[in-house]
Amino acid sequence: MDELTHFSDAGRARMVDVAEKPGTRRVAIASGVLRMQPATLERIRDGRIAKGDVLTVADVGAVMAAKRTSDMIPMCHPIALTGVEVEFGEITETDAGGCAGIKVITTASCTGQTGVEMEALCAASVALLTIYDMCKAIDRGMRIEYVQLEEKRGGKSGIWKRPELTR
Numbered sequence: 684m685d686e687l688t689h690f691s692d693a694g695r696a697r698m699v700d701v702a703e704k705p706g707t708r709r710v711a712i713a714s715g716v717l718r719m720q721p722a723t724l725e726r727i728r729d730g731r732i733a734k735g736d737v738l739t740v741a742d743v744g745a746v747m748a749a750k751r752t753s754d755m756i757p758m759c760h761p762i763a764l765t766g767v768e769v770e771f772g773e774i775t776e777t778d779a780g781g782c783a784g785i786k787v788i789t790t791a792s793c794t795g796q797t798g799v800e801m802e803a804l805c806a807a808s809v810a811l812l813t814i815y816d817m818c819k820a821i822d823r824g825m826r827i828e829y830v831q832l833e834e835k836r837g838g839k840s841g842i843w844k845r846p847e848l849t850r
Contacts, residue, residue, distance in 0.1 A: 698758050702796075711802065712797060714807060715787055715810075719818065732818060739803055741813040742834060745807065763793060764792065767789065782826075
C-alpha cells in the first residue's frame with residue numbers, strides 16, 4: 684500500500700474512517716535506545732539517581748503515553764488498548780563516543796479496526812524521554828537513537844518485521 688490515506692481527494696488532512704473495517708487482533712513492537720555515559724548507567728542500575736527509580740517511572744510513563752497517543756498525534760484514532768508491555772535492557776558495550784546505553788522495547792496490543800504502531804512508538808519515545816528527564820542533571824549529553832517500529836501484526840496487511848540488517 685503506497686497511498687497516503689490521511690489526505691482527502693482535495694488534499695486536506697483527515698482522520699481516516701475505519702468504520703467499515705473488521706476488528707482484528709493487532710500488536711505492534713517498537714524500540715529505541717538512550718545513549719549515556721557509563722557512570723550514568725551504573726547509577727541507574729544501582730538506584731543512585733536522586734529523582735527515584737528511573738526504570739519504574741519510565742515504565743509508567745510509557746504506558747501513560749501509549750494510552751494518550753491520540754491526544755498527541757493529530758490523525759491517530761483513540762484506541763482501546765488491551766495491553767502495553769515495556770522491557771528495558773542495558774547496553775554496556777560503549778560506542779565510538781564512549782557511551783553505554785539503555786534499550787527499551789514496547790509492545791502495544793488491541794482488538795480493533797486500526798493498528799497500534801503509533802502507540803508502541805509513542806510508548807518507546809516517552810520511556811526514553813523519561814529516563815533523560817530523570818538523569819539530565821548528571822548527564823546532559825545523553826542522546827536518543829533508533830526509535831523504530833520492529834514488528835506489527837494484524838489487519839489487512841498482516842505481519843511486518845524489520846529486516847535484520849537495519850537494526
